[in-house]
Amino acid sequence: MATAHSRAAARLTMSPAVILLLGWMLIPLVMTLYFSFLRYNLLMPGTEEFIGTLNYQYFLTDPAFFSALGNTLALVGGVLVLTIAGGIGLALLLDQPFWGRGIVRLLVIAPFFVMPTVSALVWKNMLMNPVNGLFAAIAKGVGLQPFDFLAEAPLSSIILIVTWQWLPFATLILLTALQSLDRERLEAAEMDGAGALDRFIHIILPHLARAMTVVTLIQTIFLLSVFAEILVTTNGGPGTATTNITYLVYAQSLLQFDVGGGSAGGIVAVVLANIVAVFLMRMIGRNLDI
Amino acid sequence: MARAATNRRMLVVTLIAWTVGIVIFFPILWTALTSFKTEAEAVAAPPTFLAFHWTLENYAEVQQRSDYFLHFWNSVVISVGSTLLGLLVAVPAAWSMAFVPGKRTRDVLMWMLSTKMLPPVGVLIPIYLLFRDFGLLDSRIGLVIVLTLINLPIIVWMLFTYFREIPGEILEASRMDGAGLRDEILFVLLPMAVPGIASTLLLNIILAWNEAFWTLNLSASQSAPLTAFIASYSSPEGLFYAKLSAASTMAVAPILVLGWFSQKQLVRGLTFGAVK
Structure with a gap:
């Protein structure tokens, strides 16, 4: 029962949120777009001039861009595979009856609430450090050479840290989906002689497909923007071995003060994120019944 | 057997x-x-x-050396402040979307969500320059504003999904009885929506507490919340493991407890209703 009066009220109550978000999105984005066509360096104020698409040409042909693109894909892909595989395993485990299930559940989701700078520094220093870290102590204890994780395998180490942070999210969502599975179907399949593996492949996995897609899309949005973990562990190095697109744009704009080039990079990042966002929005939109 | x-x-x-x-x-x-x-x-x-x-x-030393509680307090002000400010703007918006949906409500809701998908580096430079020009760099108020805006879509969405579970007839009845819009929201809707609002509040405090892109880029010594303060341990002097651990434990413990309480809402809040 919406009257003309309540329609007007609806517009009025919605407007602050809409105006704020519009301002937040539109104004800076237009500014970024504008800067991306300028020669604009903060160290040389007053020399700004229009240079067309030159910034894009430089950014997109820079070898650093390709390595950053590769690192971004490896980081996103690696974390997705590990969190979804691990999340399915953990969801199946936590779905079983056992003693202290509530407490184990709390232990498993805990990493999600640890701030990125803390988890990155704890992993870097207290676990992965080749001299004083716990992994090194364990390696020495069993007679192996300690491994210098962040020097020898920097990107894999960051993938490991980020996986630890996101595993709880994937687990919780997959567990929620798993618990909505019709138990009678599983029991019926078992009666018919389907083994555990058959039941997993033909009943459980298809049931989890939707949740896996949602985890993939939402995590991708966040993983494209991984920043703090890189900043406090490797600063994008050694060389550019752990520089992703987000870190590259940060370094170009706030470390080299190249506003024009950084802006072009920012726009490229927006385009990349939008490719993923379109799919995610469709999924959420399909589920929204207004 | x-x-x-x-x-x-x-x-x-x-x-x-x-x-x-x-x-x-x-x-x-x-x-x-x-x-x-x-x-x-x-x-x-x-x-x-x-x-x-x-x-x-270590706990005593972390406080003595670096004024730990200033940064702890910054985290409290920024996360709680941005969440309350966000709720203030989001409650009316979610009310209208849930109870007076129009043709474009769906589009507005989806559009709000799409702003959340904008990568922060896409707007890093303008925000940084605007903050510099308005004197908002390294200020708590600046961080409150930015975190309010980045979490606003999540707050609106969560509230919307909670409000939709409240029967609209009750609100209509109060309208029939002559309650104005303000009274309808304040005295009829809010009391019924307390659990939903509380979960929204909790989850957003957690998200804001742990936010580490804008807090790292826009804060320095004065307004740095714990995310940025802890980052200063990435270039340490001398032995620091125990001090890093003490600073980290204090930074993580309160939010871990809140997180354990809000674990049920986590799925709902972060999947925008796509997983039930």
């Missing part, structure tokens, strides 16, 4: 699950334990697990 088999299975599953749970939790446990060691013991080889000389000196 069957009962014994079930019990044995339970025992095996219990053992596996607890092992996995403790392995995943271990980095946090290890940090908490190290925070009570001396710096020398924190790097002792082989590492000591529980049999060490427990001390609180």
